[in-house]
Amino acid sequence: SPPAVRLAAAVAMAAALALATPPAPASGCPAPCRCDGAFVYCNDRALTSVPSGIPREATTLFLQNNLINDAGIPSELTHLRDVDTLHLQENRVRVVPRAALARLAALERLHLDDNVVTSVGVERGAFAGAAGLKVLFLSRNLLSAVPIGLPRGLEELRLDDNRVGAISEQALGGLGNLKRLFLEGNQLSEKSIAERAFRDLDSLAELSLARNAFAAVPANLPGTRLERLYLQDNRISRVSAGALAGLRQLARLDLSGNSLGVLPQGVFDDLSQLAQLSVRNNPWRCTCALLWLQEWMK
Template identity: 25%
Template sequence: MLSGVLMLSVLTVTSLTPAETESRKTSSKEICKTRCSCEERENILNINCENKGFTTVTLFQAPPNKISQLFLNGNFLSRLGANEFVNYGNVTSLHLGNNGLQEIRTGAFNGLRFLKRLHLNNNNLEVIKEDSFAGLESLEYLQADYNYISAIEPGALSRLNKLKVLILNDNLLLSLPPNIFRFVLLTHLDLRGNRLKNLPFAGVLEHIGGIMEIQLEENPWNCTCDLIALKSWLDTITVFVGDIVCETPFRLHGKDITQLIKQDLCPRRNAGERVHPPL
């Protein structure tokens, strides 16, 4: 019972003073000596904590002064509380796949100032909130595929100015918010297997001009006039693009958008053509 109370109190902390942080470190147990296996390769410490039954990691700390990769796949981290990783300041790669993760609370990633890669794949996330990734200004690679993400709040990526790779395939996205990529310089974007019918140029495509790879397959594209902006944008870039196959309208079902012309997407009646009433 005492350990459960302690764990709850840790999860409800919203901010720590430097003295409190230092006190926690001295009272925490080094994770390599107590729960996980650790191996150093090429000056990087791999901390393997896969399938260890963790419900929180705040009671442990990473070895000090060691650049580390932390593998927490297959645990029970269903909710990340504030300051969950405050004892892991030297971690550059964090793997949280297959945890049943449902919620990332404000400040969950406080202290991870050097984190470059974050893996959230195969979880139960439904929304990426504006403050989900607060404190991750060094992040370059974000993987959140195979979740249930149906919405991304407009400012969710605004502080991730170094983000290059964004993997969101196999989610439930119907659309992307305006200006979602305004402050990032993406080189790789994976949106396969969502529910996208259209991607507008204004506010979305206009901000990913430096893209090197974009994957858009397996979405129910609605090949009408609204898709002309996407078609025109694709015609101007020379990067790898997966197949974009029309779902609707029926006359274009199964057609690859790259093989269509503007008239196919938005047919216009000839100026001289007149419609006669039925006799």
């Protein structure tokens, strides 16, 4: 009968349309990305900006290894109130604009390593409003100074392999929660660090100053809780008798790959917790002045 024919035709057409239409992407997930619960993977996609349509409930956003420039940080992420981890490493980010992160109220971990951020590009107030930020990776950028106005709750700061040539008295001011600070691979010397640069770092447990231009161990190291100090691959030729005084929690010290010939007796007297000392690859002068070190290391 005609109705039956029409019904059969409608069913056939619906089936054909179903075959011709590609499956809809996962609910709320932008086409170039993959979503797995609150984890959104948009990495390695040659993206030039942050895709629209990222689900509001996202907590971890992977955007690394794309072609995103500085315009990718602010406006396109402002609706993501629950994102606590943002991966933007290996992009083309040059600028961190003023209050760029202010609307990412839950942000705790920001990865901006392997970009082209300059000190001029970090605008004053760039981190204003990012009060919850605990981990900031800025390794392998073009920074010539420590960014000003870092969040006071910061616990880990990575600035390794930049062009930082000095640390002012204000640069690390107020960072009393900072536990790990990585400054290796810069252009620092004992003369370019302000006398009170480390004064507020009462929680610091790990400090790396490796691969810089130190000729001596810097003075006024943050000693209250420092457990690991890395000074390898500098030009250190002398360690003054009191250089390490007060570092009573220090458990690991690396002075390898320097220009040390001797060490003054008693230089490690305060280091009652020292469990690992590395002094290899130094041009030691084998004289009686070093006998004490041999005995001490037993």
